[in-house]
Amino acid sequence: MGQHQPGIRSAVTSRFEPIAIFAGVVILAVASALTLWSGLGLSWPVSALAGMGVAVALLAIAAWSRRGAAPAPINTSEVAAVLEELAATRERLAAVEERMGVLDRAMVEYSRKTVTAVANELDMVGSVVRDLAQAVAMHDAELFARTDGPNLPADASAADVARSAFQAPPEAVRAAEADPQAEPPAPRPGQSREDRNVVARAITQERLDLFLQPIMAAPHRRVTLYETMARVRLPSGAFVEMPDVAAVAQQRGLAAQFDAYLLANVVKIARHLLGRGRDVPILCGLTTRALVDQTFFQALTALGAAERELVGRIVFQFPLADVRAFGVLELEGLEAIRELGFRFAVSGVSDLKLDARPLFERGFRFVSVPAELLLAAQSGAVPTDIHPADLAGLMARHGLALIVEGVDADDVMIDLADFSVALARGDIFGAPRPVRADVLAERPAAEGRPSPEPQAGPATQAAPATQAFRPEPVSAAARARTAATPQPRTETVMPPPDSALAALVRELGASRSAPQPQQSAPAEPAATDPAATGDGLRQSLRSFLKNGAGR
Secondary structure: OHHHHHHHHHHHHHHHHHHHHHHHHHHHHHHHHHHHHHHOOOOHHHHHHHHHHHHHHHHHHHHHHHHOOOOOOOOHHHHHHHHHHHHHHHHHHHHHHHHHHHHHHHHHHHHHHHHHHHHHHHHHHHHHHHHHHHHHHHHHHHHHHOOOOOOOHHHHHHHHHHHHHHOOOOHHHHHHOOOOOOOOOOOOOOOOHHHHHHHHHHHHOOOOEEEEEEEEEOOOOEEEEEEEEEEEEOOOOOEEOHHHHHHHHHHOOOHHHHHHHHHHHHHHHHHHHHHOOOOOOEEEEOOHHHHHOHHHHHHHHHHHHHOHHHHHHEEEEEEHHHHHOOOHHHHHHHHHHHHOOOEEEEEOOOOOOOOHHHHHHOOEEEEEEEHHHHHHHHHOOOOOOOOHHHHHHHHHHOOOEEEEEOOOOHHHHHHOHHHOOOEEEOOOOOOOEEOOOOOOOOOHHHHOOOOOOOOEOOOOOOOOOOOOOOOOOOOHHHHHHHHHOOOOOOOOEOOOOOOHHHHHHHHHOOOOOOOOOOOOOOOOOOOOOHHHHHHHHHHHHHHHHHHOOOO
16 A cells, blocks of 8 residues: 555645645735735735736746656556556357357357258158159059049048048049049140040040141241140141140050150151251150150260250240259159250149249259230239249340240230240231151161051050159959949050150160060959068159159
8 A cells, every 4th residue: 555655646746736836826915915005005906917917927937847757657566467467358258259150150040050951851842742643653554544434432542542642642642542433624724535535545546646836036037946846637627736735645645656756756846957957946745744754864874875956946835833843752753854964844824823943953944924914914914023024034144045935916915015035926926837757767778667547446455665664563353342433434545656755766776675564463362462562662652753754
């Protein structure tokens, strides 16, 4: 305590010294004024002025004397101690902030990992459910293709097995459980069973009518693409359009033949255009069956090896509903085809809720949207997340080209003036025109081969030209129950033994695997075990997932 006394004393002195000097100056000034007034007999004003002069003089002397005085000493040890405490406090605050940041980041990372893991699990479960639904649907299609009637009680048995194995029957299984006498929904309202039989016969006999419609680049109306359309002429003279033909092909289990016919003939059309010096891509619609078809993929591989220049001129097109329903197998097949160099397009758009980035990453480059949908969205009749006039720009920013279809009148084109339409298709640009027969003719090496006549009637089914996922064969007991149940008859036509895709594969020099021998039905067991059949379905599905989509 003693060492701080000089500092305290100096602080007190430095604070009260000016007050003491001022008080002394005032006293001396008053004393001088009184002395002059009383002793010398000067008047009071003169004495006061003299006293003030003395005060000013004394103050000047005091100021001059303090000017050279040294400032009070500073205690550097106390200042250093205070600075050290401030530095330590600052370091502690920085450490606390760093720990808070680490905890915050750790909590965010933990939450992200947890949510991501849960999302991945949910996505995996959804994919498995979709794959199971597709596997059961393909199983039903295989059973339909091997029998004479349109519906089988064995399908319902397979649905029961799938329900007991997976506890969640998908839509395809529920459809198989429907009334066996009920007809599948028509591809379009107003079509009869006879019309669908005509379409099925045209697919199996490869008698489809192919049309090409140009897609123009506005406003110069220059042909940028062609779209291929497969139609079927009915006895009445009317045409069944491409979406309805594809729907019948999927319902009757003829999707593989339909896709094969389109691919084989689109290759011929692309060759013809390339030979005439017209570098114009062609849109070719397919079903999702093509993505898991091994022979179809072999044909694409052979095409890429033999005629690489055609790969970039064929664009495969899928409906938006099918794209949104792609499962693991379809996405794997899509990726395999994309790696070969092919690109894809989206058709059948019914809403404007399009996620452009995933489409581009999966190889899609074109999106076809009906003009009436854009105009309806502009008027507010269709809900949308984006103004329809900005849709073309959004697609372009993600590497997609917007094709406006259904532009059949000039007033529609005028209404689309504010939509930045770059590509359009419609009757005002050119109606669909049939492809000439000489374009679809075989190459000289294959022209001499006679075309076999298609056989009609319920004959023995030949080995399929394509290979895809096939579940375990149906037991003899199930076949016996099927034979005992009366079924409505539907006209069936056997496919020709030499399909267009087979000719294309041979032409390209691809080695095609031999047809699988027909498996004989196993001996009828004493009782059908649903658990064993469910295990067989699981093993078949697991084997197909492991081997990939024909890769």
